[in-house]
Amino acid sequence: MTTPKRKPLLIDPALDRRLILKDAQRELQAPARRLFAKRAITLGGLSMLTGCSITDDKSVNSFLTAVSRMNDRVQGLLFDPNRLAPTYPESMLTKPFPFNAFYDIDSAPEVDGASYKLEISGLVQDKHAWTLPELYALPQASQITRHICVEGWSAIGHWGGTPFAGFLKRIGADTTAKYIGFKCADNYYESIDMATALHPQTLLTFTYDGQTLPPKYGYPMKLRMPTKLGYKNPKHIVSMFVTNTYPGGYWVDQGYNWFGGS
């Protein structure tokens, strides 16, 4: 009766202090958790990479451009001048072959074939401009190859024209030069390495699937290189030049890799 009833919730203050200390010690001894939290913050920081801030940073961009130029050289080394791109039977043609440009199909340039002349300049002996009949009279070849777009899709097409290596020899091009540049009727411009220019499957094409190249596929001519991505294959070519000065390209100057080999 006289014994006081212990309150069930009463906690011994000494015990309480001990528990708090123990908790604190445990927290101190668990740097892993704190580090994990820190790491989580860093991961959050990393996820901010997805924003535009770091992509717009000048030093980051110049670093990425430098790596891209290094990748040009690596691809130049990987490029085997005798390695042929796979060819396919006619039954595997992609129909319809997709139209692709930096403008709508309705804006594809209309080039007048009768007055057309392909202008040649730079490190070549014969700089005379070529009419279409002259070009059509050159040795012809055709290929059914896969066009691979930088976006990832691919399509199999059938092109016909003159082997570019033979054409370069005919005009007395300096084949020790580094680049060949192209200017196009749609204001597109592009340039390629000499090794690819001399590749046996690199064709200056005038036909698609046996028909004169329609405007949507690059009338009057498209340089077809199955060893390079689509954007490297210029259409509506109006002039070309051989040079040792890096000419760049429409997309390349915006950040696409210059070599663009596949």
Place this chain on the structure above:
Amino acid sequence: MTTSIEGAAPPESTAPHTTPEEHHAPQALRSRDTKPINPLWVRITHWLNAFAVVIMVLSGWRIYDASPIFPSWTFPPQFTLGGWLGGALQWHFAAMWLVFGCGLVYLTMNLFTGRFFRKFFPLSPKAVIGDLVKALTGKLGHEDLRHFNAVQKLAYLSVVVALIVVVLSGLAIWKSVQLPLLRDLMGGYDTARVVHFCAMTFIVLFFFVHIAMVALVPRSLLTMLRGR
């Protein structure tokens, strides 16, 4: 392992012992403590690779969006890296060197030091199922972080294989003309893209499970940071 290491015990070993084993066998444990659970080359390649893979995945998503393999599936642009296709490609083809370098060092060192066979084998389906059941019923212990359980072994081995597949399929996409063997091995250019996508998906799934497991056993993060 050697007596010289035992002699040069680090300051940590003079701290009060908390477990009975340490009290009884301080010598043996001290030598074990000085030898890192994760050697420096594992930690360096792990973090550099983690950084590179995050860049590869986020930039890869942006590249995927330019021409989705599965038209009904695209990645939200705010979760991608690069701003546009050209920027994403620059990130992708820069970080690939880091993935490639880390992979080369990791695989070479693993085979050369014998760590690969020591840590990952033996591994049997029975052990994996057993440990998986234990893990799901909360009975799987993580007392000794030196030792991988069978589920860990399988998970780490699988992600290494997935990383190899993602690199090979990536090479087949990048250089489909120059690497005909790899192109054929991946089933052609278009199929290589699907393989690349599937391997990426596996790596991303692994990433989230891995993070969740580290959150459950935070000490494991410490071993990957300072080795012990």
